[in-house]
Amino acid sequence: MEKSLNNRLSILGALLFIWAVPTCAKAQDATGAPQFAVTHYDGQALDQLYGQNALDKIEQIPGFALSQNTASRGLTAAGGNVLINGAVPASKSESLSQILSQLPEAQITALHFYSAGHPFSGASQYNQVVNVLTHASAITTHWQARSKLTSAYQPYRPSELAVQMTVPMETWQHQINAHYQDDRHQSKSVIASQSAQHITTEVGHEDFFEKLNSRLLSWRSTRQHTHSRFTVAAKTLQEDWQTDFYRQYGIADHALNQTWLYNESIDTQEYELSTDWLKQFAKGKQLQLVALHNKKTTNNHALARDSGEPNDAFKQYKAHQEQVLQFSFNAPHSTWKPEVGIEISHNQLDAMTHNSDNQIVSHVSETRYQPFAAFTYILNPQWQLYTRLNTEHTKLKSTTTYTHRSDLNFLKPLIRLSYESKQDWDFALTAQHQVDQLEFNHFVASQDAGFDRSQSGNSQLQPNQFSELAAQFNARPTDALFINLKLFHQWQKDIHEIITLPNGKAGLGNAGSATLLGAKLSATLNTEQWLSGSQLSLDYDYATARYLDPLTGTRATTGLTPHSANLEFRRDMPDYSWGIDINLPESATYYYQDEVFIEHDHTEINAFGEYAVSNSLRIKLSVSALNTARYTYSQTYFDAMRGEKYDGETRFDERVEPVFTLSFTGSL
Template identity: 75%
Template structure:
């Protein structure tokens, strides 16, 4: 496998060079960033000393310290609209499906960043027009540099294992081009120990035991990124190859109360993933700052899943699944930011296909899901005056979906997804935005095929008739800077959801994800940062809190919350950033989430968790960081409540897992050559 991967990566490098060479000869070079920040939007600039005060080893570290900014990453799986989020790099949204936005930002060394521009209620970037808040990261590399990172986790929980992570970025300016090569290797491991207790419907303890859980991720990534700027053009070429080997092992020893624990249960699962990706992003500036953009992406991902369940006195249960997912996407857009209504118009076209072969319980099922999506859009911005702006956008979608297992199901889906945002920027350090929109979630192709969760003894059938869930939302957001020492960001929203996804009984009598009707969701997020510089120089105290509540009419149990809802989430952080060192402590308060299945309610709870870090600059080119996660030991409680045949009927017992993870110490070194 290693030899094959190395050969393919070499081929990618050669192909990228072949792509770069002819284009490099055809373009002239002018050193300029892609989209110039225009003065018509209020912006907070972090550069020079202000940038240095945002202590950190990479772009992600610095962005997470900006008061009032909440990083948003798209979690949808298909299309270019599913990539990236509300952070741009040199005015461009990273076109990647193999890496999340946070992963891309964590690979951008702090030494390459020249400025961070924070827009809180409006911005000039059409590619991120769906977001109120945007950060544009400006970079510059004028010489050949090598940045490297290494992370080692040291803890007795891993026994003889010493997990590690190595990463290096090579930046090579060459004529008019800026080339960057990223190499990343990860051998990360996780281990926990649980106690188990089961009781009958009569509240009598029937079984007790313990469980050891071990998880390992071995990951290798090689990416090549080449960017060329000139006065009227920007071209970004990218190629990536990723290999993940993921392994999970459960070992459970259990038995009757007050007797020897003589029963064993083992579950071993391995998932091997190979992913290849190519993308090209071309931006052309016309007269009066008009812009044409063309983005193309090709992605192929294969996954091989194999698991074996062994239990005393029973025959081994084997589950195998092979999946191959291919995607081709093209996006065309035109913007005229200097025109009266600042029009934006474009279309995204994508083709996706997932093939899966599943072997379980002695049978084999072949599944295929394919779709072609057309997403034209148009948007306008009306500037009423220097303070009021109205942004309107209409996204439309036409999708031809075909899914096949034992039978074939075809769907033609058509949606209108309008967005309206009214924003106000005060001259007194506060701003406000009111947003109304219609949103349609993407379908996850993995829900069309069978799956299992052996850790909690559950399996689900695929539903090839699944329709996307959607909602209408009204949201208001207020950002305020008080006395130059307190920043507050408050957002409240209400969603009217339709065709929500819940586990239901399918037509074949088995359980699976299905469309379950309508629901309402009310939520709010609060973020505040208080400068405590008068108490301790360079220090600040931050508080983040989220609240959400939902109402869904369940035909089995009546009105309840939707599956997976976390009602409360809160964290507190105190940190001090000085020119040569930084340290901090953060506390995450307890959370809980409830999941509803046909004959079971599953509740996941965690406890207060304390994390701490300290970072020190050894020299201009070397930093060291020591972080301790779960300083007080992380504790989790999982409760399964069973019912006789259907949830809401006769109580049939309960199983409780009390899980604990010991503290993990991570030592990191970051350097520049």
């Protein structure tokens, strides 16, 4: 405890020291707007980013990686590193990628890519930001229709339909979105189990079926004045999710005379209302107030039937409510360009779980106060220093068989020093301390019937924390090559691992400390000299971790993917576009109390082709898992705890047939 406190004080001391350094320096533009390295995509440059919507175009910007946080409570950590007209899209029912996919190409006037530092306070935690600029046009209607075809679905055709209507009226602009999706996923697996003596004990095959039916209706109205902007939005979402397992199995060298069936359905209803008011004053000062209310209910029914065994039923009802109020003020043309604000949020989850004739009632409530202050100092036209101090006071209450209360207080400083060269390169150095949000679902019981696991809820779970040092480097060594490299090192505390809880059951708990070292590389090569309009992209992630496991000694943290790589080659021409995408093999390891679970993905090839029939109609054909996707899952068992006596293993070899998707996009 004392060591952790010293680390926190050391970081805070470094923050104050670096904060004080610029007072001895003289900025060359103390009252003007800060200067940032920015790449403008407008006119012909914007047209060369081929795509049907904002998401398509943003994903083609060399060196940019989309970051989004959709599961976070509150607004401080929500959204991501893409803004629309300088504002963070305030939504909890839709991810940032979904919002961007609903913004049609016809409404985009420009994309501004900030590679190392930017002037937007709403996304100050990110080094890279893309700002999407739109215009208020005449009344327009944009629509998208998709249909999928694969041999696995037989006569059924999964479908998707989205319609967006924009209606400008004097100072108001109204936008209505409707989205319907009926999607399915199906796979087949071969299963084999062996004993501790490596003798095959059981074989079988399994059919997996998953269906998602969702209906989304959203409305957004924005009133734009010379010095203010007011937005009000409402959304309603309904989802019906169903999954079915059909498994035939038996003893090796015998008929598959036993059957296991599992059916699960989850019905979700979500409603959301938000307002966003921005006021501009003299000298660029801005005042912003955001309010959001979200309510989500989930009804889960599951039934497992095994030959010769009694049926096993699982039922769970959850209701989650969230209210958020966020206030912020910034003065971008002042000497220190201050940003101050506070976010107040209240969350409550009520859950009732029925499992094996037991009934568990769980309540979780949380009230958080998160004031923050940030300052930016321009040392000279190339060097910029950004400092931010987030604080958090949280009152957490969780109840199952008894009530547990926690008062949590955190300091979360961030320091970023960026350099923008007059040449074609820049870099940013970042030091920060972060506290991850607790996932409310971890407070209640859960199960994974597909791999025969269940976990107990943990009412005493504490958030994971980490201190990080990171360096990000962007370079364009030639006109044809763009490289982005990020290196980071994290010191993690109170990490989440599956442990034995005080009630004697397995569940997610705080398991001590760990270190994480990683790198992210993104490179884009313009291959215009070989094939007009073409480019080759590479994305590679590397991560390694050290955690002292009391059962087995030093190992990686659970769920770590050491290597992840993706290659894409595409050609974009005025009237057509095509490309091929290759995901290289990767694996992740998960550690349970009496089991080690490894998920291994094999090479997967995807391809697409798109053609513009006219200015108002485009057709796109995409193929996922062109080479038939293959996944391997292996469960290694131990008796009675992991790291002790080996007790056999089970292997699943899964395959997914190619899926062809035909899309039509148009406007009226």
